[in-house]
Amino acid sequence: MTKTTEVASVNTHRAATSRPSTKASGTSHPHGRRAWGQLLRRATPWLFLAAPLVLLITFTYVPVGNMIYYSFTDWDGISPDRNFTGADNYVQIFTRPELFRVFFVSFYYLAASVAQIAIALYFATVLSFDLRFRNLFKGLLFFPYLINGVAIGFVFLYFFQDGGTLDSVLSWFGADTDHAWLGDPESANTSLAGVSVWRFTGLNFVLFLGAIQSIPGELYEAAQLDGATRWQQFRHIIAPSIRPVLSLSIILAISGSLAVFEIPYIMTGGATGTSTFVIQTVKLAFQFNKTGLASAAAVVLLMIILLITWIQRRLVPDEKVDLV
Amino acid sequence: MTTAQQTAATRSASDTRRVRRRGRIGQALIYLSLVIASLVVLLPLSVVFLTSLKTSKEASDGGALSLPGNWLNFSNYGTAFSDGAMLTAFGNTAFILLFSISGTVIIGSMTAYAIDRFHFRAKKLVMGLFLIATLVPGVTTQVATFQVVNSFGLFDTRWAPILLYMGTDIVSIYVFLQFIRGIPVSLDEAARLDGANSFTIYRKIIFPLLKPAIATVVIIKGITVYNDFYIPFLYMPSQELGTVSTALFRFKGPFGAHWENISAGAVLVIIPTLVIFLFLQRYIYNGFAQGATK
Numbered sequence: 001m002t003k004t005t006e007v008a009s010v011n012t013h014r015a016a017t018s019r020p021s022t023k024a025s026g027t028s029h030p031h032g033r034r035a036w037g038q039l040l041r042r043a044t045p046w047l048f049l050a051a052p053l054v055l056l057i058t059f060t061y062v063p064v065g066n067m068i069y070y071s072f073t074d075w076d077g078i079s080p081d082r083n084f085t086g087a088d089n090y091v092q093i094f095t096r097p098e099l100f101r102v103f104f105v106s107f108y109y110l111a112a113s114v115a116q117i118a119i120a121l122y123f124a125t126v127l128s129f130d131l132r133f134r135n136l137f138k139g140l141l142f143f144p145y146l147i148n149g150v151a152i153g154f155v156f157l158y159f160f161q162d163g164g165t166l167d168s169v170l171s172w173f174g175a176d177t178d179h180a181w182l183g184d185p186e187s188a189n190t191s192l193a194g195v196s197v198w199r200f201t202g203l204n205f206v207l208f209l210g211a212i213q214s215i216p217g218e219l220y221e222a223a224q225l226d227g228a229t230r231w232q233q234f235r236h237i238i239a240p241s242i243r244p245v246l247s248l249s250i251i252l253a254i255s256g257s258l259a260v261f262e263i264p265y266i267m268t269g270g271a272t273g274t275s276t277f278v279i280q281t282v283k284l285a286f287q288f289n290k291t292g293l294a295s296a297a298a299v300v301l302l303m304i305i306l307l308i309t310w311i312q313r314r315l316v317p318d319e320k321v322d323l324v
Numbered sequence: 325m326t327t328a329q330q331t332a333a334t335r336s337a338s339d340t341r342r343v344r345r346r347g348r349i350g351q352a353l354i355y356l357s358l359v360i361a362s363l364v365v366l367l368p369l370s371v372v373f374l375t376s377l378k379t380s381k382e383a384s385d386g387g388a389l390s391l392p393g394n395w396l397n398f399s400n401y402g403t404a405f406s407d408g409a410m411l412t413a414f415g416n417t418a419f420i421l422l423f424s425i426s427g428t429v430i431i432g433s434m435t436a437y438a439i440d441r442f443h444f445r446a447k448k449l450v451m452g453l454f455l456i457a458t459l460v461p462g463v464t465t466q467v468a469t470f471q472v473v474n475s476f477g478l479f480d481t482r483w484a485p486i487l488l489y490m491g492t493d494i495v496s497i498y499v500f501l502q503f504i505r506g507i508p509v510s511l512d513e514a515a516r517l518d519g520a521n522s523f524t525i526y527r528k529i530i531f532p533l534l535k536p537a538i539a540t541v542v543i544i545k546g547i548t549v550y551n552d553f554y555i556p557f558l559y560m561p562s563q564e565l566g567t568v569s570t571a572l573f574r575f576k577g578p579f580g581a582h583w584e585n586i587s588a589g590a591v592l593v594i595i596p597t598l599v600i601f602l603f604l605q606r607y608i609y610n611g612f613a614q615g616a617t618k
Contacts, residue, residue: 119361
């Protein structure tokens with residue numbers, strides 16, 4: 001607990017001590033009441049921030065700190081004693097192929113998110129023009145994003161079953177497959193990545209659509225008067241204005257593909273080579289009681305995600321970063 | 325030379341014609357793509373709905389796309405409620421929703437009020453703490469969060485998810501922060517002249533004006549909590565503490581290959597979402613767009 005709380009308290013302390021010294025004349029005033037009032041006023045924001053900060057520190061910063069600490073030990077999560085093992089856990093993650101292999105599963109999801117962004121972009125562009133049943137299509141495309149992940153998992157387990165929906169539909173088109181979709185690693189991962197496209201396209205779509213619709217209509221009219229085709233309109237009007245949202249979606253896609261958990265865990269439990277990094281970490285920690293190793297794995301993932309975010313902030317520095 | 329000009333002229337004439345025809349064909353293709361996408365969305369869902377109305381025999385013998393014999397056969401839903409403990413699950417989810425949403429609204433609005441309306445030295449630091457926390461993906465830290473929750477003795481209680489949902493929601497703070505900036509400070513000042521203290525200002529002036537932001541947060545948070553699987557799965561293993569997600573997940577074991585029961589459970593879980601979506605569409609689009617871009 002600690003490092004972060006210490007830093008926080010040191011800083012508040014510094015803030016509290018440095019203030020009176022600059023306003024020493026104010027406090028030495030005969031009116032003691034004013035000093036008290038000033039103190040109260042200075043404390044007010046902290047009264048409002050107390051609960052949020054306590055929760056934030058307890059459930060985000062303390063775990064992160066502990067996790068880094070555990071990652072250098074061989075703790076099993078239960079026993080009172082733990083040994084310091086240095087970087088051994090990290091060495092294991094990068095040298096034991098069965099631990100490292102799960103990273104490659106992310107590529108399926110990464111490829112899927114490329115498809116997902118492309119599909120979302122296409123439909124957002126199409127539906128930004130006036131079309132019949134526009135709201136209906138918009139609703140249909142977005143709805144999957146709202147559905148419970150477990151329900152989606154079951155829906156698609158049934159969908160991919162032998163002789164299930166997918167096989168039946170394919171047989172209409174004369175493609176008789178006796179393929180067990182979730183049977184071998186390659187097709188299982190592809191199918192699961194497909195489910196994730198089905199699930200998450202809606203969010204990207206709505207984000208893109210929102211960005212496109214915030215473009216003033218006169219721009220299109222002017223472009224049309226100049227004889228611009230739809231492609232030209234897309235290329236020169238739509239594309240530039242959705243860049244911030246697009247770059248955000250790409251970051252979400254990359255970190256999302258590294259942190260895939262729900263769909264494969266619910267559908268296959270990580271069997272047949274569909275285990276992802278998070279599934280493996282959860283299993284290490286909660287089934288095999290290897291808290292130390294699992295923590296190291298989580299730290300590695302955290303580092304990768306922070307690195308990606310940092311790169312994005314570097315590449316696209318001025319977009320939506322100022323939150324203060 | 326002349327032949328080249330002629331061909332150019334004919335080409336431009338046929339070009340305009342082609343453009344017009346292409347416009348119509350393009351339009352048709354656009355509709356076709358939309359219809360295909362709708363089918364892709366609807367097919368898996370409607371098949372599960374059909375299966376939920378089938379008898380056990382129909383579900384195992386008939387093809388996936390066959391129709392149920394009796395369209396009003398709701399017995400699988402009964403089974404899902406009685407054997408699948410869906411009623412307790414909805415109760416638990418409602419309990420968690422109530423507390424975590426009210427907590428998030430109060431905490432988020434207080435944080436936003438403190439950050440936007442006060443000037444204090446460590447403001448940048450506080451903002452930084454919240455900002456950096458958005459980058460830490462919750463799934464990765466659960467290994468250690470688990471130990472923290474466990475040390476409070478909250479493991480396997482409904483308070484574990486409630487506290488986690490309240491404590492790790494930074495998105496809603498941003499939604500409130502964005503909104504609170506639009507509320508003129510002169511309102512605060514007028515109230516202060518009338519002798520109101522900061523807490524009264526927050527409670528009587530700011531909070532009521534935040535209603536639209538509160539609606540957004542309630543919707544986003546509500547749907548996220550309702551759909552969350554990971555946290556209840558990890559922190560509430562007891563059978564009687566099942567939420568909608570975990571109770572449905574447990575259908576996998578006892579109902580094994582009884583797809584008609586599993587389907588009924590899945591449909592039960594989807595229906596509330598569908599109803600909410602149909603009634604609150606506009607708020608939902610805006611809410612998620614706002615929430616995700618934070």
